[in-house]
Amino acid sequence: MKRKITIQPKLKIFDIFKSIDNGTYKCSKYIYKSGRFSLYKIIKIIQSKKNIKKIYIPNFICREVLEGISAFKLDIIFYNVNRDLYPDFSALRNHMCNNSLFLVVNYFGIRSNWDEINKLKFEYNLTVIEDNSHSLTIESQYELGVNGDFSFNSLRKIIPVLSGSEILVNNSDYSINYNYKKRFIDKNEFIYYFRRYLSIFSFLRNKSTKNHSKEIVKSEYADMFSYNMTQSNKYPLDTLQQKRMSNFKSWNMYLKNKDIAFFDIDLSSLSKFVPYAFPCYVEDEYSVDKWMKWGKIHNISIIKWPKFPSNIDLDSLNPCFKHVLLFPVNHEFDISEILN
DSSP states (O other), X not given: OOOOOOOOOOOOGGGGTSOOOSOOBOOOSOEESOHHHHHHHHHHHHHTTOOOOEEEEESSOOXXXXXXXXXXXXXXXXXXXXXXXXXXXXXXXXXXXXXXXXXXXXXXXXXXXXXXXXXXHHHXXXXXXXXXXXXXOBOXXXXXXXXSSEEEOOGGGTSSOSSOEEEEEOOTTOOOOOOOOOOOOOHXXXXXXXXXXXXXXXXXXXXXXXXXXXXXXXXXXXOHHHHHHHHHXXXXXXXXXXXXXXXXXXXXXXXXXXXXXXXOOOGGGOSSOOOSEEEEEOSSHHHHHHHHHHHHHTTOOOEEEOOOOTTSOGGGSOGGGSSEEEEEOOTTSOHHHHHO
């Protein structure tokens, strides 16, 4: 009988309140409630100094990103992304406007092509925002979060907190006036955290119709439990990196002979990174359904990503971005042992 694969964390409610010891990663002091709010805050700071009218955003993007932009009167221009998950620089140079905002995503924790981005930045006097919400800030030879004029992440995608997003200011022309105010956990944060443990929370999350774009400015900061964790704990970055990298490569080996296509990612160049998930893509919705059913049977949380904004022209997308699947690389597990 074929062994059932199980990748489902045990319910450990108090993980969100206790320390993680012997680590090397400490969060920055600028901790806000979410990546969406951090992006809103960054744009607000930039606009206080510059009269910027346009923002360039990749068309391979989740609709939640636009919730941080909708409060501003900005002309949103979507740009193409290639199979290597880098911006299409040739196409950008054909229509790039001076003195614009440029949002760049380190997809799934994979470093974008920052050499070319910096060339573009200086050619067109761009202010660059680094969306590092699929990873943590890593100041090493594999730099993440320190490339754009500003960067932000989403801590709860990697570490056990209910809310939290770091803003890093990498341009000395800007600064943040920060005065943390205590806030209790809200219902949506509670549902988001426990959705992977109990099916009822996934159901509630899927049924939620709350308009986050209207709620984004009602509170700024992470809940007080998550904030205290980010300021007092040193998270085990080396362990997170090692386990998530290993699981990323295990999925690459397991899926390479299946009816799944890979992005043009050079795994040998990824010496150290903290991936959010293993990305791949299939041809059509039938294949999506097949793999989602496979995930349910084996208790594996496969995600179809992203939920595109309504104003994206899906016909203009590279076909590889229309049916993207993300396989989990959670550091609680050794995927190679589970799949063998």
